[in-house]
Amino acid sequence: MAALTDWQSETYTALRDAHERGQLGHATLLTGPAQIGKRLVADTLAAYILCHQPQSGFACGQCRACQLRLAGTHPDLRVVTFELNKEGTKLRTEIVIDQLRAVSASLALTPQMGGAQIVIVDPADAINHAAANALLKTLEEPMPNRYLWLLAANPGNLPQTIRSRCQKIEMPVPKRESAMAWLKSSGQSAEAAAAALTAARGHPVLARDWLANGGMALRARIDNDLDLLAQSKRLPSEVAEAWMQEDPDLCVRFAAELAVDRAAALPPSNAGRALATWFDEANRARALLRTPVRPNLILTELLVDWCRKMVPLNKERRP
Ligand SMILES: [Zn+2]
Known part of the structure; x- marks a missing residue:
């Protein structure tokens, strides 16, 4: 054992x-x-x-x-x-x-x-x-x-x-020091361990897995995809297709968490509320991904809604 x-x-x-x-x-x-x-x-x-x-x-x-x-x-x-x-x-x-x-x-x-x-x-x-x-x-x-x-x-x-x-x-996630010590003892640099631990909301095993299996790199790509969509530089259907090649549930999980991080960085405003609503929609999409509904339809619809909420905000910010 x-x-x-x-x-x-x-x-x-x-x-x-x-x-x-x-x-x-x-x-x-x-x-x-x-x-x-x-x-x-x-x-x-x-x-x-x-x-x-x-x-x-x-x-x-x-x-x-x-x-x-x-x-x-x-x-x-x-x-x-x-x-x-x-x-x-x-x-x-x-x-x-x-x-x-x-x-x-x-x-x-x-x-x-x-x-x-x-x-x-x-x-x-x-x-x-x-x-x-x-x-x-x-x-x-x-x-x-x-x-x-x-x-x-x-x-x-x-x-x-x-x-x-x-x-x-x-059995909650451990204190950050204890999680950091464990990640570092498994050979991770302090910097990589800290970033992964933050992304994994303090869950050391998830953080380790994401560092080992390319999860952190995927998360960075999802972050970039969300930006490109908000700037109308990519189409929801294209991004949905790309996410289909990965683990769609993990992609949506990362996207939902990244939306929350973005909302936290904004003053409590319409933008923050739009992101919070989208977070709920992302979680509903994850539940739908476990049903027989075609996953690329679920992803496309979710990403169309991201654009609907984010493109106007993005235009306001950069007129
Ligand atoms: Zn025995």
């Missing part, structure tokens, strides 16, 4: 200590932005709790329980995540009721290795309505030594009835 970063270690230690004190609840809702390391923390904690002879606060990696876990066959550890659809052609985008029924059935049994029984649901915010009702029944019948951990980047998508039955642990 990968080593924990400082901020992951903080959450891990808090949860492990709660377990040692007998205060780890039956159900825990672990929240925090995508890719911050919720799953790694949950996996590390499961390993520790199931291990027969933990060492220095971590699983030993060698006992029978650890061997079974490493082989993916530990009978008392279950991970519920996206499964293939009925046709076996693609991954579902929801966690469905049969999966949660299997969870309650297994939690009703005595743990086979005589210790704890752990279920990790990742991502719990993808549980659909019917599955949420099945989960609620499980939450209403807590049993000793059975743990249910729900991991969610958007806990607001879970019904309040579920959230209120869980112990809530938040």
